Amino acid sequence: MENGEEIAVKKLHPVVWIDDEQFKNELNILMRVKHKNIVRLVGYCYHTAQIVVDYKGKPVSASVVERAICLEYMQGGSLADQLSAEPCTLDWDKCYKIIKDICEGLHYLHNVDAPIYHLDLKPANILLDKDMVAKLGDFGLSRLFDAMQTYITESRDMKGTGGYMPPEYINRQQISPKFDIFSLGVIIIQIMAGKDGYFNCADTPPKEFIKHVCENWRMRLQATMSSHLSEEVRTCIEIALKCVEDDRTRRPTIAQIVNELSNIGNKLTALKTFLTSSIGCSS
Incomplete structure (x- = not known):
């Protein structure tokens, strides 16, 4: 980051059953968990884009949701x-x-x-x-x-x-x-x-x-x-x-x-x- 802090970014795979509300709820859980032995949530990214894809031989417009969470970087691995x-x-x-x-x-x-x-x-x-x-x-x-x-x-x-x-x-x-x-x-x-x-x-x-x-x-x-x-x-x-x-x-x-x-x-x-x-x- 600009201040020199290293963070880990975890990109979440798109899953159809996770809607925006569920994602926000999961983030709320993470954001209120603050303890020295819990990995700290730094922030998150959320972006929706429209793309054109081929469907049965025809171009159709589809929404793609990209989600990622930013966590403190753990240098020692797992x-x-x-x-x-x-x-x-x-x-x-x-x-x-x-x-x-x-x-x-x-x-x-x-x-x-x-x-x-x-x-x-x-x-x-x-x-x-x-x-x-x-x-x-x-x-x-x-x-x-x-x-x-x-x-x-x-x-x-x-x-x-x-x-x-x-x-x-x-x-x-x-x-x-x-x-x-x-x-x-x-x-x-x-x-x-x-x-x-x-x-x-x-x-x-x-x-x-x-x-x-x-x-x-x-x-x-x-x-x-x-x-x-x-x-x-x-x-x-x-x-x-x-x-x-x-x-x-x-x-x-x-x-x-x-x-x-x-x-x-x-x-x-x-x-x-x-x-x-x-x-x-x-x-």
């Missing part, structure tokens, strides 16, 4: 770029920060005045800025609801990405806040155990899978694996397994997840305070 069959190549501190960022962004969406369900949460839709701060993007499938409750969609309207959709949506087309929670669990497992980790955990008893993931990270971190880091690893994989429960009523809410992650930080702060005071007393 989380998908960091994932492979093995656990995430980033160090644990960055992985843990990304997990917390995703949870904070989702917590915001689920707790705004009119809750928003993302409905297509996956690594490709989690973008990273130059400082590796994770932000949720691509609300193409998001829906605005008046309350945190369950909705039923028509089977012909089913949309999403295979592997990240919960069983109640696949089997009964149910949409609730627990849809995004299931997707979150799959993403955390992929960060911690690799892309194939989710499919492996399905055939492994939970305690055994948790032990396996913790051991793998302990081997990677070796001497730097403090008891505090060990607790972070264990807590995250335990949360992830709860998120992918087949029974959605057994999955935690995003508020409970954020609170559990915050408790780890509170314990560390308390420990530092205790150690500082102990050193002061001994001196």
Whole structure:
């Protein structure tokens, strides 16, 4: 832009069922979503032009609508770029920060005045800025609801990405806040155990899978694996397994997840305070 700011422009494919009113409504959703872990909408472009096309051998006039949205540019690419069959190549501190960022962004969406369900949460839709701060993007499938409750969609309207959709949506087309929670669990497992980790955990008893993931990270971190880091690893994989429960009523809410992650930080702060005071007393 003229002020030197880099932005990303996303051109929307023309779709006959999206009318002007629907487009404006989607923009209104994006424009009121403002959070440090949500990709920021900068503006939008909308243009209608008349063109002449050939129809059954005759020239006819037709309207062509061009739409594009302008978003903050995320220099770090997507989380998908960091994932492979093995656990995430980033160090644990960055992985843990990304997990917390995703949870904070989702917590915001689920707790705004009119809750928003993302409905297509996956690594490709989690973008990273130059400082590796994770932000949720691509609300193409998001829906605005008046309350945190369950909705039923028509089977012909089913949309999403295979592997990240919960069983109640696949089997009964149910949409609730627990849809995004299931997707979150799959993403955390992929960060911690690799892309194939989710499919492996399905055939492994939970305690055994948790032990396996913790051991793998302990081997990677070796001497730097403090008891505090060990607790972070264990807590995250335990949360992830709860998120992918087949029974959605057994999955935690995003508020409970954020609170559990915050408790780890509170314990560390308390420990530092205790150690500082102990050193002061001994001196």
